[in-house]
Amino acid sequence: xxxxxxxxxxxxxxxxxxxxYTQSGAIQSTTNSSSANVGIGTASPxxxxxxxxxxxxxxxTGDLIIGNVNYPNLRFGVSNQYSxxxxxxxxxxxxxxxxxxxLIFNHTGGNVGIGTEAPSQKLDVRxxxxxxxxxxxxxxxxxxxxxxxxxxxxxxxxxxxAATYMSFGVKADNINGGWLSSNGTLNFAKVAMTMGNExxxxxxxxxxxxxxxxxxxxxxxxxxTTNGNLGIGTISPAYKLDVVGNAQFQDIISGGSNSWIFxxxxxxxxxxxxxxxSPGAWGWGKAFVLSGDTxxxxxxxxxxxxxxxxxLTPTADFVFEEDYSLPKLExxxxxxxxxxxxxxxxSAKVMEKEGVxxxxxxxxLLQKIEELTLYSIEQNKQIKKLQEENKNLxxxxxxxxxxxxQLEQILSEKK
Numbered sequence: 001x002x003x004x005x006x007x008x009x010x011x012x013x014x015x016x017x018x019x020x021y022t023q024s025g026a027i028q029s030t031t032n033s034s035s036a037n038v039g040i041g042t043a044s045p046x047x048x049x050x051x052x053x054x055x056x057x058x059x060x061t062g063d064l065i066i067g068n069v070n071y072p073n074l075r076f077g078v079s080n081q082y083s084x085x086x087x088x089x090x091x092x093x094x095x096x097x098x099x100x101x102x103l104i105f106n107h108t109g110g111n112v113g114i115g116t117e118a119p120s121q122k123l124d125v126r127x128x129x130x131x132x133x134x135x136x137x138x139x140x141x142x143x144x145x146x147x148x149x150x151x152x153x154x155x156x157x158x159x160x161x162a163a164t165y166m167s168f169g170v171k172a173d174n175i176n177g178g179w180l181s182s183n184g185t186l187n188f189a190k191v192a193m194t195m196g197n198e199x200x201x202x203x204x205x206x207x208x209x210x211x212x213x214x215x216x217x218x219x220x221x222x223x224x225t226t227n228g229n230l231g232i233g234t235i236s237p238a239y240k241l242d243v244v245g246n247a248q249f250q251d252i253i254s255g256g257s258n259s260w261i262f263x264x265x266x267x268x269x270x271x272x273x274x275x276x277x278s279p280g281a282w283g284w285g286k287a288f289v290l291s292g293d294t295x296x297x298x299x300x301x302x303x304x305x306x307x308x309x310x311x312l313t314p315t316a317d318f319v320f321e322e323d324y325s326l327p328k329l330e331x332x333x334x335x336x337x338x339x340x341x342x343x344x345x346x347s348a349k350v351m352e353k354e355g356v357x358x359x360x361x362x363x364x365l366l367q368k369i370e371e372l373t374l375y376s377i378e379q380n381k382q383i384k385k386l387q388e389e390n391k392n393l394x395x396x397x398x399x400x401x402x403x404x405x406q407l408e409q410i411l412s413e414k415k
Contacts, residue, residue, distance in 0.1 A: 110122065200222075202221045261274070
């Protein structure tokens with residue numbers, strides 16, 4: 001009878017309780033033998049191990065504690081708001097392979113460490129970070145953040161291949177950030193950008209790897225200062241745009257309501273046009289035009305200056321040569337009467353139609369002045385000659401008057 005009751009009790013227990021414990025440590029479900037699910041705190045387990053909390057807190061629906069609650073222990077739990085994995089009693093949470101500190105959660109500082117037992121930041125990684133389609137740091141999907149042992153400046157890299165990548169790093173002084181970059185074709189072509197209290201600096205260097213805290217053999221390329229000045233070829237720009245070296249522009253447009261454009265057309269004329277107006281309504285008909293081929297300049301309007309210097313050779317000094325044939329005044333007079341202008345000088349109609357070459361015109365005027373000077377010199381000689389002749393005649397006249405007076409006196413005495 002006792003054996004029958006014992007068997008019945010075991011069967012009853014198997015049919016009413018959600019868990020069993022055996023000496024071998026196996027826990028087996030009697031409520032769902034086909035799936036071998038085990039329920040703790042529930043008679044209807046939905047998984048191989050299904051826990052339902054026995055706490056009185058209504059939103060805590062499951063809790064699992066591994067270890068003594070009075071010592072460091074591990075807890076798993078779930079509520080109607082969130083789930084958790086916690087390390088209790090002041091111990092950090094390690095997720096690692098036996099003997100290696102792969103991942104650690106420091107609950108006292110809220111830091112996470114990978115490769116370190118003492119993470120100093122919210123995320124502290126001691127080693128390389130690799131993200132890509134393979135286990136290499138090359139390829140179109142490769143991404144790597146790495147550090148250089150023994151370097152004063154830590155650096156990282158974003159790679160798509162062995163030759164195409166971007167490196168970046170930090171340093172301790174006022175230039176507190178920057179990066180290096182390769183263009184993927186020239187292994188020794190590098191560009192560095194630094195950021196600090198003095199603005200942005202862009203540098204170039206022929207060297208392959210440059211430590212940001214030691215920019216040896218680097219040449220300044222571009223500088224943007226904190227006051228908004230932009231320097232190209234200089235790190236000390238004194239103006240909003242300060243260029244040390246050559247600059248090439250197709251069009252330069254001044255701002256404001258009084259706008260001007262400096263334009264070089266792409267039509268093979270090799271000219272520079274300076275015009276007033278606005279975009280789409282430039283006054284090209286009144287533009288000042290400079291020709292790169294001939295050096296000529298065209299201005300539609302008046303030109304005013306305090307001084308104009310014209311250099312043109314030869315000058316008109318040939319007039320004073322001994323073999324120069326000075327036109328006779330009679331010939332000049334005849335030409336003026338017939339042509340109504342000086343010889344070798346364009347008429348008024350020609351000047352109005354074709355304009356005047358200032359340099360040539362100045363030489364022609366100088367030629368006429370020099371010719372007039374020669375005429376004046378010749379006339380002066382003639383005047384002096386006439387004066388001398390007049391003086392002689394005057395002397396003869398005075399002498400004749402004396403003789404006449406003497407004759408009159410003689411005749412008067414005879415009477």
